[in-house]
Amino acid sequence: MSTLVEARNLGRFYGDVVGVSDVTVSIPTGVVGLLGPNGAGKSTFLKLLVGELRPSRGSIQVLGHEPFGNRDLYERLGFCPQQDALYAEMTGFEFVAFLTRLAGYSRSDAEVRAVRALERVSLSDAAHQKTRGYSKGMRQRVKIAQAIAHEPELIVLDEPMTGLDPIARRDVVRLFTELAGEGASIVLSSHVLHEVEALTKDIVLLHRGRLLAQGAVHEVRALLSSHPRKIEIKARESRRLARALLAVEGVSSVKLSRDGHVLLETSDIARFERDFAAIAVAERAGIESYEAIDAGLEAVFDYLVEASA
Amino acid sequence: MKASTHTEVYRPFRGELTTRRMRFVPLLSSNLKTATKKRLPLVLLFAPLAIGTVIFSFTVYAGFAIQAGDPPSALGGGASIASIIGQALVSQRTQQLIQAREMIVNFHLATNMFSLLLMAWYGAGVLAEDRRLGAHLLYFARPLSRFDYLLAKFLVIATFGVLGAVVPGLVICTVATFASPEWSFLREEYDVIFSTIGFGLLWTVLVSSIVLCVSSLASRRSFALVGVFAVFMLTSATASIMAAMQRDSDFRALSPMLSAVRLATSIFELKARHASWNLTLAWSSVGAYILISWTLVWLRTRRMDVVQ
Numbered sequence: 001m002s003t004l005v006e007a008r009n010l011g012r013f014y015g016d017v018v019g020v021s022d023v024t025v026s027i028p029t030g031v032v033g034l035l036g037p038n039g040a041g042k043s044t045f046l047k048l049l050v051g052e053l054r055p056s057r058g059s060i061q062v063l064g065h066e067p068f069g070n071r072d073l074y075e076r077l078g079f080c081p082q083q084d085a086l087y088a089e090m091t092g093f094e095f096v097a098f099l100t101r102l103a104g105y106s107r108s109d110a111e112v113r114a115v116r117a118l119e120r121v122s123l124s125d126a127a128h129q130k131t132r133g134y135s136k137g138m139r140q141r142v143k144i145a146q147a148i149a150h151e152p153e154l155i156v157l158d159e160p161m162t163g164l165d166p167i168a169r170r171d172v173v174r175l176f177t178e179l180a181g182e183g184a185s186i187v188l189s190s191h192v193l194h195e196v197e198a199l200t201k202d203i204v205l206l207h208r209g210r211l212l213a214q215g216a217v218h219e220v221r222a223l224l225s226s227h228p229r230k231i232e233i234k235a236r237e238s239r240r241l242a243r244a245l246l247a248v249e250g251v252s253s254v255k256l257s258r259d260g261h262v263l264l265e266t267s268d269i270a271r272f273e274r275d276f277a278a279i280a281v282a283e284r285a286g287i288e289s290y291e292a293i294d295a296g297l298e299a300v301f302d303y304l305v306e307a308s309a
Numbered sequence: 310m311k312a313s314t315h316t317e318v319y320r321p322f323r324g325e326l327t328t329r330r331m332r333f334v335p336l337l338s339s340n341l342k343t344a345t346k347k348r349l350p351l352v353l354l355f356a357p358l359a360i361g362t363v364i365f366s367f368t369v370y371a372g373f374a375i376q377a378g379d380p381p382s383a384l385g386g387g388a389s390i391a392s393i394i395g396q397a398l399v400s401q402r403t404q405q406l407i408q409a410r411e412m413i414v415n416f417h418l419a420t421n422m423f424s425l426l427l428m429a430w431y432g433a434g435v436l437a438e439d440r441r442l443g444a445h446l447l448y449f450a451r452p453l454s455r456f457d458y459l460l461a462k463f464l465v466i467a468t469f470g471v472l473g474a475v476v477p478g479l480v481i482c483t484v485a486t487f488a489s490p491e492w493s494f495l496r497e498e499y500d501v502i503f504s505t506i507g508f509g510l511l512w513t514v515l516v517s518s519i520v521l522c523v524s525s526l527a528s529r530r531s532f533a534l535v536g537v538f539a540v541f542m543l544t545s546a547t548a549s550i551m552a553a554m555q556r557d558s559d560f561r562a563l564s565p566m567l568s569a570v571r572l573a574t575s576i577f578e579l580k581a582r583h584a585s586w587n588l589t590l591a592w593s594s595v596g597a598y599i600l601i602s603w604t605l606v607w608l609r610t611r612r613m614d615v616v617q
Contacts (some may be wrong), residue, residue, distance in 0.1 A: 050450045071452035079450035083443020089346045094339070102451040121385035146447065156450075 004029050004063065004154060004185050005049060011057030012044050018209040019044030022058070025204055025214055027187065031180045033196030033300060034189040036206035042189040043082055044205060046158050049187065050079045065155060074103055077309060078147035078285050081180045082158040083137060088132035092142040095148050104149040109151075117149035118142070120178075122171055136163030144172065148179065155179065157188040173198050179198070193298045198203055205304055212304045221300045227264040229250055230294040236286030244283045248275050332453050336461035341468060344431050354427050355472075358420055362477040365416045366484040368407055373488035392587055409485045409494060410501050413478055414577045416506060418570060424473030425566075429537040432520035433468035434530030436610070441529055455610055459521075466520050469512030478505035500576070508576045512569055515595055519565065522602035525609035541566050558586035568594040 005027035010270040012019040020041040036042050048060050051067030051074060066074045076173045086095060093114055099118075100110035118127045121141040131139065140163050147155055161169050171220065176186055176199055190196050196203065203220065205212040221229075235241045238260045246254050248269030257263055266272040269292075280287050293299070343350055439445045448458055475548040482502045485494040494501075520537050527533035541564075548564035551557075573590035575578075 026451065046590040047446075048538065049321075052446060052449045068456075074450060074452045077388055077450060079447065081443055081450075083446060085443045087342045087343050087438075087444065096337060096343075098339040098445055099451065101339075102453055104332075142556050253504065307492070 004032075005029070005187070006061040007058065008060075009050075009058035010040075010045075010055055010060050010089070012046065012053055012103075013049055013056045019053075020048070020206065021209045023206070023209075023211045024058075025211055028202075029181055029185045029203065030202060031186045031200035032199050033161040033203045034187060034206065035193065035196060036078070036189075036212075037191055037201050037305060039208075040191075042191075042206055043158055044209075046156050048077075050077055050156050053275060062261040072124070072267055076153045078117065078150065078152035078155040080143045080147040080157040080160055081154075082162070086134070086139055089130060091128050091130055092118060092134070092138070092145070093127040095142060095147045099146040100149045113149045113151075117145040120148065120175055121145045121155040122168075134261065137165055137168045140164055141168065141172070144175070146172075151184075155184055155186045157186065159190055161190065161192065169195070174243065180272060193301055197298075207305055214299075217248050217300055218295060219305075220267075221295050224300065224303050227294070227303050228259040228267045228290060229269045229272075230299075231264050231266065232289075232291045233262040233264070233287065235262065235280075236288065237283060238285070240283050241280065241285035241287075244279045244285075245276070248272055248279070259292065270300070310328075331425075333457040333461035333464070336448070336453065336458065337464050337468075340435065340461065340465045343609065344465065344469075346514055347604075350430060354423070354430060357423050358427075358473055358477055361416065361420055361423070362480050365412060366481050369412060369481055369485045370488040372409075373485065373490065373494075402560040408483075409489075410498055410577060411506055411579065412479055412563055413485075413501055414579055416477060416481060416572060417474070417505075417512075417573055419474070420477060421512065421566070421569070423514065424470060425537075425541065427473040428466050428513070428533055430517045431469045432517065433464055433524055433527070433533035433537060435462040436606075437527040437530050437533045438523075450616045459606060460612060462524075463517055466517040467513050470517050471509065474512045475506060475509030495591040504576045504578075508573050511572065511576075511595070514597060515565055515569060517601035518599045522544050522605045525606045559590050562585055562590040565595060565598045568592075568598075 003013065003026055005025070007023050007025045010023040011021045013021075013069045018041070023041075023045065032043060034042050041147075045052065045173065048055055049062055049067060051062075051070055054068045061067075062073060065074060067073055067077075090098070093111075096117055097110045097114035100113050101107060105113065110216065115127070118124050118205075121144050123138060123141050123145060126138060127219075131142065136141065140160065144157065144160055161172060164172060173195070176188070181185055185200075188196070188199070197217070199217070200218045203217055205220070211257075213223070238256060242254045242256055242262045242264075245251055245262065245264055248266070248271070250266045250271050252265045252267060254262065254264040276290075279285075294303075325588075429611045442500075445458070449455070479502070482494075482505055485498075485501075486492065489495070518542055520533075523536040523540060529535055544564040545566050548561045548567050551563065553562035561571065566589040571586060571588065572595060574589050577589075
């Protein structure tokens with residue numbers, strides 16, 4: 001099993017409003033980040049993925065099945081929506097147990113699984129409190145718990161880290177990593193890029209309902225040839241190094257920052273990386289750090305969104 | 310795209326799921342449990358019905374007891390002055406109260422508003438709150454069909470309807486059965502029991518359907534609550550005004566509540582002032598309200614997936 005989601009010319013419209021349009025994407029097993037600014041169509045894509053929406057055009061297959069109205073498939077999915085979705089009068093435990101029962105488990109099985117799921121999201125202590133008293137982060141975690149309680153093959157999370165404090169965020173990232181390690185596949189959406197970057201390098205980027213890019217972040221970045229790569233180097237002999245680097249083919253600019261860092265742009269990163277080591281040794285520059293500052297998800301995202309605007 | 314994290318690991322589904330088809334049951338039980346967590350509304354809403362049931366039950370019991378020449382001790386019993394006064398008071402109404410059939414109908418008509426209030430209070434939020442909170446997104450990502458979902462929501466309201474409109478009537482019938490001399494109520498008026506169940510269920514289905522419909526149309530529980538009373542009050546007012554202005558009682562069919570009253574008189578075979586207009590029209594009206602309500606509910610539920 002290698003392909004988790006297969007979408008072909010997928011479109012979903014709300015009257016005149018485009019949810020997603022003409023999206024063709026193949027998502028493999030593993031952890032995949034669905035990225036895009038607000039209104040990009042991420043939630044619509046996820047609802048199509050979990051079978052809550054019928055495609056207006058095209059098709060989507062999840063685990064080899066069409067998801068819309070496919071109840072056998074729903075048993076294999078876990079979904080954490082963006083919306084609050086909690087009943088104020090229920091306790092976290094009741095909420096998770098009830099939804100696990102809806103997934104098809106007996107009451108006793110559901111309760112055991114609810115306890116386990118709440119433990120995994122570090123919510124055992126508050127499990128028997130009413131959700132009305134939960135903080136935003138606790139509410140988010142209880143929603144994640146209901147999505148993982150029945151141990152689905154595919155966990156779909158819509159903005160799962162919204163409202164989490166840094167510690168809870170770190171715990172949740174760790175949980176997702178554990179789940180992925182256990183073999184669950186995860187598709188999660190976010191517009192906070194570093195959250196996704198901490199989890200996976202594989203992304204699907206949507207913007208205005210259309211697929212903008214897909215693949216590993218560095219692969220996507222490499223495709224953006226119109227933007228030179230920015231590199232920051234910290235060296236003992238930064239001035240001498242800067243002068244030498246100017247001569248490298250493809251380097252379009254070299255700047256020295258006030259704190260002595262060398263900031264340069266190159267349109268041919270492969271060549272630059274090949275030549276850089278030799279120059280650094282020859283110039284005895286004393287390299288202390290080397291960082292491609294726009295190879296990250298944030299920069300890729302900005303470039304792609306800017307290009308499509 | 311290559312997932313570099315763990316392409317070699319894959320977790321097939323190994324859980325054990327129940328194969329039963331009644332997936333609406335967990336949703337129903339959970340919703341009922343949640344609805345009854347707040348004690349105060351529960352007490353306030355059920356108290357008038359409970360008090361009414363006790364009073365009517367006692368009156369029926371007293372009527373039969375006096376008829377049998379054995380006044381209840383609560384009225385003084387024996388030959389005391391209190392007993393004589395009690396008997397005198399009761400005997401004035403004996404002719405009227407002894408008619409258990411009429412009493413039960415009167416009870417139904419008197420408590421209609423309370424059972425409506427009960428259903429409206431507990432039913433107004435069933436779809437509106439799900440829509441507001443986005444809870445339906447969790448349900449529809451589970452192996453739960455829309456039919457199961459709607460059935461569960463309908464049964465939540467109907468449960469309160471049955472508790473408000475059927476159970477009290479049955480309690481009075483039970484009292485009448487045991488209090489009547491030689492089981493005369495059961496032998497001669499047994500059809501009242503079936504009529505009680507029949508009318509109670511009809512009223513429950515009618516009101517539950519309308520409440521569910523209004524809840525599906527409203528964005529908040531409070532709006533739905535106001536909407537339910539607006540539907541019943543405005544249609545009743547309009548129907549009464551039209552009937553008076555046009556001097557045609559058939560206009561009462563515009564109101565689900567007046568139509569239900571008309572059906573009550575028919576089901577309980579009573580000759581009352583309410584019974585002077587077309588029965589078929591009353592049935593049609595009730596049927597139309599139920600049909601329209603379900604059509605709207607179905608359409609609105611289909612559109613619950615639209616981004617809020």
